[in-house]
Structure formats: C-alpha cells, structure tokens
Amino acid sequence: MKPDVTIKDVARLAGVSPITVSRVLNNSTNAREETRKRVLEAVKKLDYHPNRSARSLATRKSGFLGVIIPQKADYVFENPFHTLVLKGISQVAESYEYRVLITTAARDNSYIQMFREKWIDGAILMSVSRFDTGVIQLYHEQVPFVMTCPFLEGFDVHWVDVDNFQGALDAVRYLVETGHRRIAMINGPSTLVSCRLRHQAYKAVLDERGIRYDPSLVVEADFTEAAGYDKMQELLRREPRPDAVFVAADVAAIGAIQAARQTGLMVPEDISVIGFDGLPLGQYIDPPLTTVLQPAYEKGVKAAEMLLKILGDEKLDIPQVKLPAQLVIRKSVKQR
Amino acid sequence: MKPDVTIKDVARLAGVSPITVSRVLNNSTNAREETRKRVLEAVKKLDYHPNRSARSLATRKSGFLGVIIPQKADYVFENPFHTLVLKGISQVAESYEYRVLITTAARDNSYIQMFREKWIDGAILMSVSRFDTGVIQLYHEQVPFVMTCPFLEGFDVHWVDVDNFQGALDAVRYLVETGHRRIAMINGPSTLVSCRLRHQAYKAVLDERGIRYDPSLVVEADFTEAAGYDKMQELLRREPRPDAVFVAADVAAIGAIQAARQTGLMVPEDISVIGFDGLPLGQYIDPPLTTVLQPAYEKGVKAAEMLLKILGDEKLDIPQVKLPAQLVIRKSVKQR
DNA sequence: CATCATCATGATAGCGGTAACATAATCTGC
DNA sequence: GCAGATTATGTTACCGCTATCATGATGATG
Numbered sequence: 001m002k003p004d005v006t007i008k009d010v011a012r013l014a015g016v017s018p019i020t021v022s023r024v025l026n027n028s029t030n031a032r033e034e035t036r037k038r039v040l041e042a043v044k045k046l047d048y049h050p051n052r053s054a055r056s057l058a059t060r061k062s063g064f065l066g067v068i069i070p071q072k073a074d075y076v077f078e079n080p081f082h083t084l085v086l087k088g089i090s091q092v093a094e095s096y097e098y099r100v101l102i103t104t105a106a107r108d109n110s111y112i113q114m115f116r117e118k119w120i121d122g123a124i125l126m127s128v129s130r131f132d133t134g135v136i137q138l139y140h141e142q143v144p145f146v147m148t149c150p151f152l153e154g155f156d157v158h159w160v161d162v163d164n165f166q167g168a169l170d171a172v173r174y175l176v177e178t179g180h181r182r183i184a185m186i187n188g189p190s191t192l193v194s195c196r197l198r199h200q201a202y203k204a205v206l207d208e209r210g211i212r213y214d215p216s217l218v219v220e221a222d223f224t225e226a227a228g229y230d231k232m233q234e235l236l237r238r239e240p241r242p243d244a245v246f247v248a249a250d251v252a253a254i255g256a257i258q259a260a261r262q263t264g265l266m267v268p269e270d271i272s273v274i275g276f277d278g279l280p281l282g283q284y285i286d287p288p289l290t291t292v293l294q295p296a297y298e299k300g301v302k303a304a305e306m307l308l309k310i311l312g313d314e315k316l317d318i319p320q321v322k323l324p325a326q327l328v329i330r331k332s333v334k335q336r
Numbered sequence: 337m338k339p340d341v342t343i344k345d346v347a348r349l350a351g352v353s354p355i356t357v358s359r360v361l362n363n364s365t366n367a368r369e370e371t372r373k374r375v376l377e378a379v380k381k382l383d384y385h386p387n388r389s390a391r392s393l394a395t396r397k398s399g400f401l402g403v404i405i406p407q408k409a410d411y412v413f414e415n416p417f418h419t420l421v422l423k424g425i426s427q428v429a430e431s432y433e434y435r436v437l438i439t440t441a442a443r444d445n446s447y448i449q450m451f452r453e454k455w456i457d458g459a460i461l462m463s464v465s466r467f468d469t470g471v472i473q474l475y476h477e478q479v480p481f482v483m484t485c486p487f488l489e490g491f492d493v494h495w496v497d498v499d500n501f502q503g504a505l506d507a508v509r510y511l512v513e514t515g516h517r518r519i520a521m522i523n524g525p526s527t528l529v530s531c532r533l534r535h536q537a538y539k540a541v542l543d544e545r546g547i548r549y550d551p552s553l554v555v556e557a558d559f560t561e562a563a564g565y566d567k568m569q570e571l572l573r574r575e576p577r578p579d580a581v582f583v584a585a586d587v588a589a590i591g592a593i594q595a596a597r598q599t600g601l602m603v604p605e606d607i608s609v610i611g612f613d614g615l616p617l618g619q620y621i622d623p624p625l626t627t628v629l630q631p632a633y634e635k636g637v638k639a640a641e642m643l644l645k646i647l648g649d650e651k652l653d654i655p656q657v658k659l660p661a662q663l664v665i666r667k668s669v670k671q672r
Numbered sequence: 673c674a675t676c677a678t679c680a681t682g683a684t685a686g687c688g689g690t691a692a693c694a695t696a697a698t699c700t701g702c
Numbered sequence: 703g704c705a706g707a708t709t710a711t712g713t714t715a716c717c718g719c720t721a722t723c724a725t726g727a728t729g730a731t732g
Contacts, residue, residue, distance in 0.1 A: 006688055007689065016712090018689080026690085030710060032709090035710080049452035050453060050689070051453060053388075053390075053687085054688035054689040055690080056389035057387070057717050059691090062388075083419075099439075099455075101437060102438050118389060225617055225619075254617070258619075284561040284564075284590050285590070285594070286594065343718065362720085367681090386718080389718080389719090391720080393720095394686085394718080676731085677728105685720105685723105686719105689717085690715105691715090696710080697711085698710085
C-alpha cells in the first residue's frame with residue numbers, strides 16, 4: 001500500500017497551512033480563488049483523501065446512520081420487504097451525504113454499542129420486539145432514532161409504519177365479502193406490535209360480521225417460506241377445514257400456498273390465501289397473490305427524513321406517522 | 337444526551353493513568369489484579385465505552401470490513417442469494433470482532449473512497465462487472481480485498497466462487513439427458529464473468545451432444561423476477577418453440593415460469609425450466625424448481641476467512657477457490 | 673543485601689483532522 | 703490616505719485514544 005497522504009502534505013505542497021486546506025475542502029467559504037485552486041491542485045496531485053476517523057474525532061460526528069434490525073441476519077435479508085425499506089433509507093441518506101451502516105445484532109442489545117462508541121450519529125430501528133429493552137434505554141438517553149414499527153404506548157418514540165390495523169381490516173373484510181366464513185390467520189411473531197395490530201383487526205372484523213372467533217385458527221410463524229409452509233399444514237388439519245387464510249407476510253403466504261397444494265388442495269378453489277406486504281415477487285407466483293400492499297420504500301424514505309430532521313435539531317411536528325395500506329386483488333382469493 | 341465519558345474520567349476515578357486503563361481494556365497483559373479490578377469497576381460505574389474514531393485514529397485500524405456490491409441497491413437485496421453470502425461473511429467477521437459495512441455504491445467507483453478514507457481495513461467485492469476499473473485500481477494499490485466472483489485473467493486477485501462452468505455443465509447436460517433438444521438460455525448480465533462462464537458451459541454441452549448452437553435462443557436478463565418474465569415471453573415467440581430453458585438465476589426462473597403459464601403453457605409438461613443458485617424459495621414455488629445449488633453461505637464464509645488471513649499478513653496458499661456446484665432435481669424439468 | 677531481570681505503571685508525543693481565536697491582508701467610504 | 707469593517711489565513715490547542723520509551727516497584731539469585 002502506498003504511504004498515507006495527510007492534510008499536512010497537501011498544505012506543504014500548496015504553500016498554505018493545514019487549516020486552510022481543511023477550509024477549502026469543507027466550508028468552501030472564505031478562501032481566495034487563487035488559494036483554493038492551488039489547494040485543489042495539490043489535493044489532486046497527491047491523491048489526498050481525508051481520514052474519516054480523524055475527521056469524526058474532531059467534529060464529533062461520524063457521518064453514519066445506523067439501520068438496526070435486532071433479528072438474526074438471515075431472517076432479515078431473506079425477507080425482501082426489509083430490503084425495500086432499506087432502499088428508501090439509503091437513497092435519502094445518500095442525498096444528505098450520510099453513509100448507512102446496517103446491523104443485524106441479534107444477541108442482547110449490542111446495537112447500543114454503536115451509539116455509545118460513537119459509530120453512528122443516529123439510527124433507524126426496524127422490526128423491534130416490544131420486549132426489547134434496548135429501545136427503552138435509547139429513549140431514556142435521548143439518543144436520536146426513528147423506528148419503522150410502532151412501539152409500546154406510553155413511550156413517545158418516533159416511528160413510521162403502515163397502518164397495520166386498517167390494512168388487516170381491509171384484508172379480512174375482503175375475505176368475508178367474497179363469501180368466506182371459516183377464516184384462519186397465520187400471524188407473524190406476536191412480539192411485534194405490528195403483528196398484534198393485525199391480529200386485533202382480524203378479530204374486529206369477525207366481531208363486526210358476527211363470525212365466532214376461534215383461537216385454534218390463529219397460529220404464529222416467522223416471516224419465512226418454511227414457517228408459512230409448516231403452519232399451513234397445521235391449519236389444514238383443523239376440522240372443519242378453514243376456507244381462507246390471512247397470512248401476515250407475503251413470504252409466509254408463498255410457503256402456505258405450497259403446503260395447500262402439497263395436500264392436494266387448489267388455491268383459491270379449495271382454500272383462499274391473502275398475504276400482507278405487497279412484495280413484487282407476489283405477482284410471479286401461482287396463483288398471483290392477493291395481498292395488502294404496504295409502501296415499503298416510502299416507509300424507508302419517511303423514516304430517514306424524520307431522522308435527518310432530528311439530527312438537524314428540527315422539531316418534528318408529527319412524531320408518529322401512519323402510511324396507508326392498499327388492498328391488491330390478484331388471484332389467490334376465490335371470488336364469490 | 338448524557339455527557340461523554342472518556343478514558344481520562346475512568347483513569348481519574350480508578351486512580352491510575354489513562355494508558356493503564358487502555359491496557360486493561362485491550363492487551364489484558366501486564367496489569368496487577370488489583371489495578372485491573374479497580375479499573376473495571378470504574379468503567380462500569382461510569383458506563384464508559386471507548387470512542388471508536390479515536391481508537392481507529394490511534395491504531396490505524398478501523399475494525400470494519402467492507403462488503404461492496406457495485407450495483408443498484410434494490411437489485412442487490414432483492415436477490416436472496418446475496419443475502420446468504422452476506423450471512424456467511426457476517427458470521428465470520430463477528431467471530432473475529434470485525435464489523436461489516438455493506439455498500440451498494442452503484443455510480444462510479446465510489447467504493448474506493450472507503451479504502452482511501454480509511455473506513456475499512458479490507459473488503460469483499462461481490463458481483464463485480466469485468467469492466468469495473470475500480471478493482472484494477474485496488475489491485476494496483478495492493479489493498480486487501482477478496483472477490484466472490486472470478487475476475488479477468490491476468491489479474492492475480494483473490495476470489496472464491498462456485499464452479500460456474502461445472503454447474504452450468506451439469507444443468508444443461510441434465511436437460512439433454514432428459515430428452516430436450518431445443519434448449520434456450522436466459523443468462524444474467526454478460527458483464528459478469530460468472531455469467532460468461534455459464535454461457536460457455538451451455539455452448540460446450542450443445543457442442544458435445546451435437547446440437548446446433550442457435551444464438552437467437554440466448555437472451556440476457558437482470559437477476560429479477562420481472563426480467564425473467566419479460567425474457568421468457570420473448571423466447572416463447574421463437575419458432576419452433578424451445579422445449580427447455582436454462583435460467584442463470586433462480587429469481588429470474590420464477591418469473592420465467594410465470595410467463596410460460598401466462599401464455600397457457602404447462603411447466604414442465606410443455607416446457608422445462610432449470611434455474612441456478614438453489615435458493616430456499618425454489619422449493620416453495622409451483623412446480624418446485626430444479627436448479628443448481630451453489631453454496632452461498634460457504635462462499636461468504638470462505639471469502640471472509642481469506643480476507644482475514646490477508647489482514648493478518650498471512651500468505652494465502654490458494655488465491656482462487658472454486659466451490660462445487662450441485663444439481664438439485666425437483667419438478668420443473670420433464671423426465672423422459 | 674547488592675545486582676540484575678522482570679513486571680507494572682506513567683510521561684510524552686503523536687494519530688489526522690478541525691474549532692476557536694488571533695492576526696494579517698484587503699476593501700470600503702469619506 | 704486613513705479608520706474601521708471585512709475577508710483570508712495562520713497559531714494553538716484539543717478531539718480521545720494508544721505506541722514508545724522511561725521509570726519505579728518487585729522478585730530472584732548468589
């Protein structure tokens with residue numbers, strides 16, 4: 001590796017002091033045109049690039065935003081939904097010259113380290129369990145962060161999420177309106193507030209339409225194809241068999257459909273399946289998946305924008321944002 | 337936010353010098369048991385966490401490994417394959433107390449900045465185009481990095497990849513052996529060396545089995561469902577229609593199958609489809625996808641291990657590693 | 673108990689930047 | 703042409719940590 005070029009080398013070559021070089025490269029205010037030119041020439045000639053650590057140390061800012069997903073890494077990335085949110089975050093961050101640091105720290109609250117050790121200036125927390133004590137610590141330390149899911153009531157944390165309740169309401173109502181009566185649900189982990197909301201909506205619709213709530217028709221699965229597959233098999237053993245299933249995540253719905261097929265059932269003729277998320281992938285499976293679209297990309301954008309406002313010491317007018325969900329009707333639900 | 341606790345505060349409380357604190361926290365050699373205890377108590381009491389930037393600056397090591405995927409962000413994460421590799425990398429990195437910094441810098445070679453500005457100590461480059469000039473720069477600057485795909489001949493860079501040629505050979509031979517004669521290929525971007533190898537293998541098999549090579553049966557698609565869908569539609573317009581398609585990526589194969597269905601064709605009865613990658617998802621689509629499994633996780637592990645060896649100034653005995661591919665027979669290819 | 677090796681700790685000086693203040697150079701208006 | 707404002711640049715110190723070398727304390731040895 002070639003020797004390191006520091007700001008002093010540039011200063012020497014340009015015949016100015018280090019601080020002048022620093023000014024030219026940063027503020028861009030207060031520098032004579034001629035000096036600026038000499039400095040920039042020297043920078044180019046020496047192929048100088050400021051050392052990030054040194055700059056962070058001096059400015060007390062790292063220039064990094066953390067994206068924290070306190071889950072196992074495979075789980076995170078295997079769900080394309082997360083990656084859409086990430087895309088939104090990245091784009092906003094980039095336009096503000098922030099870099100994004102993704103962490104999937106599963107064990108303990110190790111992500112708190114990132115704040116304590118000053119790696120990041122702020123963070124976006126995704127898919128956080130409501131039992132996660134780390135969030136509460138961050139909250140009390142008044143550290144800048146935004147969540148992409150709701151958190152416990154009573155904590156005035158900032159978050160953006162799809163309107164989970166409304167979305168699930170739409171999904172289950174649609175099943176009822178297309179003539180289904182024995183409706184099962186494959187929910188996500190109930191440790192996620194968003195999943196609890198979807199479950200509440202499910203119950204609300206049954207109640208509203210005078211259908212008895214049968215707890216044995218509600219099961220919980222991780223957001224993976226495999227889990228959806230397993231749980232669907234379980235549901236299909238119920239007597240009488242459900243005529244529709246509301247699956248709280250598209251990836252799990254894909255597994256569920258396959259399980260139904262494996263048992264010799266046709267979707268949607270024998271059993272209807274509706275998903276949640278609205279992944280692009282859903283169009284390409286058979287049958288194309290009816291689902292609730294949540295604006296994942298917009299969620300990322302909004303979260304990043306909120307965070308950047310906080311970092312810029314702006315006060316947020318609306319600390320919690322609910323984005324609209326949208327029912328996308330394709331072919332996996334039988335029309336009456 | 338609470339005021340920052342520095343090493344000096346700890347030193348004062350423990351009644352020692354800062355350097356002693358540093359020693360206790362790092363080397364762990366040379367420190368009287370009693371001193372160590374006092375220091376650790378002070379650390380705990382003050383809730384001290386060393387500042388990462390300061391440490392990086394002093395040690396000239398950042399403790400970060402870069403994972404660089406010079407592609408658009410959505411493209412990267414929408415393909416679950418990448419995320420499996422990432423998982424392997426992350427796990428190894430973690431066990432060596434390195435953090436992973438993922439970058440999807442699409443435009444120019446901006447990822448080089450990460451080296452120049454000392455954000456990362458080394459990097460793993462994924463899915464790099466053979467026209468990417470950044471790699472050549474890194475190569476010349478003798479920076480520590482490992483690729484997860486082959487690169488141009490003549491550059492002795494380190495890489496790990498599945499044996500693309502062998503894998504494709506197995507796939508196409510299998511199609512021939514199951515009685516297919518008019519075999520099309522939906523390849524990935526030809527800018528990727530791995531895709532070129534798969535294409536060469538495709539041609540080699542045709543040649544070996546005395547089947548005429550028809551360039552109009554080979555098309556190129558991005559690694560997305562949508563692209564697979566579009567390109568399949570295109571192929572289905574060829575006369576006579578192909579009886580099998582080798583798709584160089586599972587995600588594209590999923591789109592391709594859906595396109596065939598949309599046209600009223602049955603898979604595999606009317607047309608066979610074989611994929612490449614071996615994503616878990618492939619088991620859950622209809623029909624379950626016959627494909628070539630590449631050991632994605634192992635690829636990540638191996639790449640990270642190689643990089644860490646280089647960083648530890650070890651010489652690599654084998655600078656380029658080919659991992660074996662494995663044919664996974666499911667239901668999307670018609671048996672003779 | 674003096675001598676030398678060994679271990680524990682400290683003083684000093686950076687790492688490569690920038691903030692804060694000081695000073696020199698230039699510009700303005702009369 | 704000069705006071706006062708404005709702009710451009712430099713000096714100094716410090717961000718928080720650690721490497722290097724020096725020093726003091728302890729222990730082994732004859």
